[in-house]
Amino acid sequence: MIRKLNYVGIPTRDQDRALAFWTEIMGFVIATDRPVGEKRWIELTIPGAQTGLLLFTPEGHEDRIGTFFNGSFGCDNVQYEYDRLSARGVTFLGPPRTKPFPHVYFNDPDGNTFFLSSR
Structure with a gap:
């Protein structure tokens, strides 16, 4: 199992x-x-x-670099993580949104886009 x-x-x-x-x-x-x-x-x-x-x-999967990560990171407080990680240099695609639940998007240095939410 x-x-x-x-x-x-x-x-x-x-x-x-x-x-x-x-x-x-x-x-x-x-x-x-x-x-x-x-x-x-x-x-x-x-x-x-x-x-x-x-x-x-x-090997052969290099075309996946710089794409959208099909998953989600979870945290207790999106605004807190946004503020903390922004101060550390993380690039966000905009401020946190609250609808339909708290979430925000960020990039890593390779241009991959990630979803972070608290729900």
Whole structure:
């Protein structure tokens, strides 16, 4: 029986830049960082969550870099996270919205767009 989703992949051109963004700015923690050919297999954990991120772009999937992430990050207070992450340099596509529930969109350094909500 499947019990959880281990990680979701975030496509990236520059693994070092992505790693710095997701750990130093977003606050995620390195679980695995090991070589895989010319790239690295980098798994990150989200403190307090079971699902993590994978900063790895498989060969032939480079066209996914800079697209919309088909998922959602959750938090307790979108406005608080917006203020906190804006101060740390995160690029948002606009201020938080409250309808139909609190949410906001942000970008990573590769131009991937993410959805953050509290509901």
